[in-house]
Amino acid sequence: MLATMDATKQYDSTVRQPAFRLAGWLGALFLTLALTLVPHSPLSAQDKGFGSANFSLGGSTMAFGGNSEDHATVRLVSDKTAVIPGAALRVGVEVELADDWHIYGRESGDVGEPTRVEWDIPEGWTVGDTQFPTPKEDRMELVGETIVSYLYEHEVLLWAEATPPAELTPGAEITFGATIHYMLCKTDGMCLPPASKEVTLTLAVAETAEATEHAERFIGAEPGGTSPVGGPFELQDVADQSLWMALLKGLLAGLILNVMPCVLPVISIKVLTMVRQAGEHPKRIFQLGMAFSTGILVVFLGLAALTAYFGATWGSQFQSRGFLVAMIGVIFVFSMAMFGVWEFGLPGALSNVGAKEEGESLLSSFGLGIMATVLATPCSGPFLGAILAYAMRQPPRIIFAIFASIGVGMALPYMLLSIRPTWVRFLPRPGAWMERFKQIMGFVLLGTAVYLLGILPSDWMLWTVVFCLGLGIASFVWGQMTTLADPRSKHLMVRVIAILIGVFSGWLSFGYFLPATTGQSTTHMLDWEPFSPQRLEQELAEGRTVLIDFTADWCPNCKFNEAFALNTEETKKFVETHGIIPLKADWTDRNEEIRLMLERLDSVSVPLTAIFPADRPTQPIVLRDTFRKSTLLEKLNEAVTTESNSE
Template sequence: MLHRAARYCTLLVALLVSSSASAQSLEDLLKGSDGLLAPPATQEEDPEVSVSLTPIAGEEQNLLLSVRVQLPEGAYTYSQNPSFLGHSAIDTGRIEGVEPIDTGFLPDHPPKKAYDEIFEQDIEKFTEEVTWYRRFRMLEGVAASDVVVAGEVRYQVCKNTCRQFKHPFEVTVAGEAVERPDVFATAAEAPASAQRSGLEFAFRMVPTRQVGGEPKPDPLSVQFELFPRDAKAGEIVTLAVTMDLEEGWNTYALEPTDDQFQNPTEIEILETENLEAASELTAMPAPELEESELGTANIHRGRVTWSRRFTVQEDAPYGLSALMIYQVCDEASRCLPPKDIEFALGSLQAAPPELAEPVVTPVLAAVSTPDAADAENSVAAPPAGGEREFRFDESDRPAGLGWNLVLAFLGGLILNIMPCVLPVLAIKVLSFVQQAGESRGRILLLNGTYAVGVMTVFLTLASLAVFLGYGWGQLFQYDGFNLVMACVVFAMGLSLLGVFEIPIPGMIGAAAGGDHREGLTGAFMTGIFATLLATPCSGPFMGTTLAWSVRQPALVVYLVWGMMGLGMASPYLLIGLYPRMVNWLPRPGMWMVRFKEFAGFVLMGTVIFLVNAIDEALIIPALIMMLGIALGLWMVGSLYDQTTPATRKWAVRVTACVLAAPILWYGWDLYDRAVVEKELRAANGNDSEQLVVHEDELPWQPFSTERLEQLLAEGTPTLVDFTADWCLICKQNEKFALNTEDTIQFVKENGVVTLYADYTDESPEIKRWLDVFQQNGVPLTVIFPAGRPEEPKVLRGPYSQSHLLSMLKDSVPQPAKTAMAPDSSTER
């Protein structure tokens, strides 16, 4: 229980103090074996590995190589699926006297498949134990005593931490004959096509090319699908070719730019059977325009899917063959030569390529393959290609690094007047008054230190975006982070209200009133708290700029986020350079004490906002913990003063800890139990909350990919609001634009369906849709016009009711204009 509290608190401390550490250091800090997110280290048992080579009963000359891995209790290892970088591998580097029958090793039982949030892909795991088999045939004239198979088993074992193991082996034929395992085909020598059953309509592969006489994999995988596999005459089937590129690599679009010298991607249909083309080849997502010293190019990063539709002609088998040609380059513009892959699917597939593997995750939720994960355990993915290609207006999205840096600076500047920052801004006003009488150099140093605190958080958030894929404000999806932030802000509020004095040298908010001068540490911490509290808000320019930045190289991410931090800190740097700008403030006096107390109440309102963002079952534990904090701080701040002897001070402090600690412990115990229950509900599929709709709100329906696809297929005008309880700008849009009388009336009169996509808690499904519309976080409102769902209208950041209504009017069918009948009185 304590380790969960320690992680949340330590993560907050890391956000407060990390700035100049390298990005790699931050990744190690968060994800390493000794990192903040790693469980406490314990002495773990090593796995046991045994390798044997035995005759197969009833199959003369055939041998069975068995590799058995027995795992410690609670540990797991990975399958041999190469789509995951940490996969297990068995190499047979030396084979004497035998030849392999099978192309690779087969496990004695299938692995468990589950979607991993960190790696953003399905991961295959084995628990307890697993045995991999491979059959060999003895060469003619070779005695069993002359057979040798040697190699190495490489695998990871994960429990609290992941450890890598290498187990070299060298075995000879030994032991009594064993029965052939059930994982092999019935025939002693099953043909390759039989061993690869289930790959006719869908398979994936990691292409390789010869380098120095050895095969070397390309930095990507390609998935080929033709679905559905049971279509009837007149129905549509879709060819989807999906490429997943490793980080730092890109490929090129179907259409090159005028000055592009790299080869575009080509997918040429060579032959079809019982199929007729019904559409052109399209790509999803749309390519990005990259500018470099070498010119411009249309590129794809990450995942891209090319798709084309076909119509089935008769109730008979169907299939196609095609040729794919692609080229990939890295961030330094080092390119591999073009590579071609010829493939066939359906009835035209004689045999899959040698490197073909079963599809683990279909591109579309509707795809079904024998090896696909159970639909109940998978999250419906938004259209990642194949079915829809969205084309939306990007005229408001700046192109090029220069413009994005300018808009990042403006977005950071505007953050200073956003509602989230106002509580801490009041504290900063007090510091300006207290700086009166200080030297110009001292004032510049204090405001510069405040700016360093702001930049610290922005660079830390940039690192989280680079290495963990976090979006703006995404930390507030975690109840533990909200709870720790609420407790810290609660303590700051108590200090401003005079309950106790903040134990940070020079921190504004002492119980003594205005006697203390602002110090460097206090200025630094104020900058940090102001920035952390700003993250639930998203001002103009921020959404598009941050979304653009996270698709760029890491250096650009740091430049953009750092420029945004500089924009937020710029007013204080300007005041540091020109101190006379604050002469309009009154002279220090009793008004400062009252203003400080008022700021304390504002911080208490911030606490309510933070507590409101956590799960309802966690609110009571949070309030109990705050009671313990208030009791302890009240005793420390009120039961002694500066003249009290040291022994009495320590007695009060110890007593405060003794009384407050059990309350805090009880509150955290309730919190930990509630978190466990919430995780169990989520695991059992009972974590869905009922969407409550009030009379003065739009007729919201819960968002789901399935429901949206149904509405789009019906041609229904649909509005989707991507929002979160912790997002103040989202609530502003809902209050002044969405849930207004005029908007509600228009929606009801025109049959617009409104879907509520709640991103308060982490949701892979909603995250994928945000990625589709190239958005780094919420708010985001998308309107799908009637009859034109592939041309959605996108609203980012804050917007007005009039702007929303104009978008809605363009998205619903307009009434037909009828000619006026001529006036009969004028006829002769």
């Protein structure tokens, strides 16, 4: 108790003033930013124009992801060849899109940037609402939720009806202008920054006019109306927001994220370390807590940048298979630490950014904050959905303010405990329960990794598990192959070996086996057809050589044969050249016909490959277990050569 009181007194003189200065600085910054933005709220979608997100540097222009004009052609067209005084005229912005590229509708849905058109019509004219054809509805399953977007592909015409005054002089020329604001995205998910394009059209005034080649394309909702999907929706939870309310709800949403299932395992680890730190110097507790909070805020500001300039959405990074694999790997390695395979913390100079204290490091605490925030992105707690929808319709500075408020809300408990470390005493005292709690959290982390594994495509799952096995071995080498008494050189050597094991397992899984079992087999996949005894008899009766692959999804050797012998470029070319019929006998589930055929071939297991030459169908050539491509080609050549010689 006396030690705690002494530490508290020392904290009063060494930490309290910096802590209050930091808290005051954060509060002043947040308040100044909010006050700066108040006059601009609320904003409609039309206020969110920030051009093409180009940056000037030394007279040149750079754009993230390329130039939108490389993938979209925009021009202004009309339904008549001339302007007739007093007669309505339809003008439209025509957008032609390159293959695999699209723009969004008047409402973009859960992702992207809504498309809008601003008309520049001569004085005295009237113009109706812009008509949007019904867009394509695109649905995608992501982390248990359906992400919906409304988009246009190939080409689209966005038009409005303009009415000229009756007093126009025949022969005069009228120039129309329009500016379209849009975001171009590719089918694979890559998007260019929001862009704007100005187009013009000049028509002469005449007493008569003919229909243009574009006249039939001016279709859609009647002027002044809206289509069920293409028109604007009245979203009360998005529209009826003030900036102050949005910031408050963002703060509450961030606070609630701390108890969401996605992030709870990592937060529990942080709580565990804070309990362990209860007896440490308050200054150290303050530093570690602020490092964790900084990690949270850095991620939220990064997400704000992605949302403001690239149209990213909450949790969209989980659409990336590479990101999912990386997160599974990190979580798995953390679970190994919970089971005591290796100790959490970084050694040497990295451990405490130059400090010599043992225990949690500033860098690891910062990384833990980043990990907690990234894991929180698949979750959407109370207030969060409406706040994010509101933010996506705002200009960048408001997006940054809202995301910052969410980050501050999530970091708030740890900031408070850092500023007042004496509050840690309200947490349970350190004891034997901590080891049990840590082990339980290890299982929770493993459960999180299994959940993320289920999001991956089935052909990625096996190799991700293999990758995690390699990471488990690397963790064991890192944490168990040295002792405190070993020299520093041995520590360094062992950890280099551990890193190399992790890197090698990643290359083996995703640089070797995955391409072999997915990309290569897809490119050179034989035209397999289902096996049946009747089909075999039919093909042999018609004088064709038949290749049968007896396989199963649960058979790793079968997959090896398919990847490195059967579904290869050379094999595919040979089979097609000689008219060989490939049949697949899939024994993944029970199949009596396949079992009986295997028995006839003196086999009770897979893999097995049988070649039935056309000229001697009762003398099949059998390859058992694993084999090389050269062996397969040799046997195939033997089958067709015998056939050729007999002819």
